[in-house]
Amino acid sequence: MIDTTHIHPMIVHFPIALLFVGFLSDFISLFYKKEFFSKTGLYLLILGTLGVITAFYTGNLAGDGISETGALKQALETHEDAATLTLWIMLSAALLRIAFVWMKKYSGAFKYLAFFVFLVGILSLARTGFYGGELVYKHAAGVRLNLGLDSTPENPQKENKD
Numbered sequence: 001m002i003d004t005t006h007i008h009p010m011i012v013h014f015p016i017a018l019l020f021v022g023f024l025s026d027f028i029s030l031f032y033k034k035e036f037f038s039k040t041g042l043y044l045l046i047l048g049t050l051g052v053i054t055a056f057y058t059g060n061l062a063g064d065g066i067s068e069t070g071a072l073k074q075a076l077e078t079h080e081d082a083a084t085l086t087l088w089i090m091l092s093a094a095l096l097r098i099a100f101v102w103m104k105k106y107s108g109a110f111k112y113l114a115f116f117v118f119l120v121g122i123l124s125l126a127r128t129g130f131y132g133g134e135l136v137y138k139h140a141a142g143v144r145l146n147l148g149l150d151s152t153p154e155n156p157q158k159e160n161k162d
Helices: 004-011 013-031 035-064 070-102 108-137
Strands: none
Touching (some): 004 035, 013 035
16 A cells, blocks of 8 residues: 555645646746637646645645654644645635636736736745755655664565575
């Protein structure tokens, strides 16, 4: 059975990629008035936001598998707080954009407002990813080391041949 702490690192890269490409597409749509870039940005924003929700949920599962003490506890709380903020900002960005498109108001100042909220969400996402990276690379959260010090042999049949 798969360890639930492994699901979060597998999932988290999808919303990051979807949202960054969606933001880039929205940025391009500000200068090139092609409907393709605007629609692509919307669809990737929606898919990426669904990915953020999934990453948030799996992150909570992964956090349950880590014993929190000292600097690791502080780093984990910082990442969790950043993830919560990102979740709410990206949900706001997606719902705002959907509302503007649905009401046929996605142009002019409304377009720039939606773009700005998306920008704030992308910056928050990058911050969350930075703190997540620190958890793994600085604090080794979720990393299991096997230094060959286990008392049980990996293959007990080999040792019983003598």
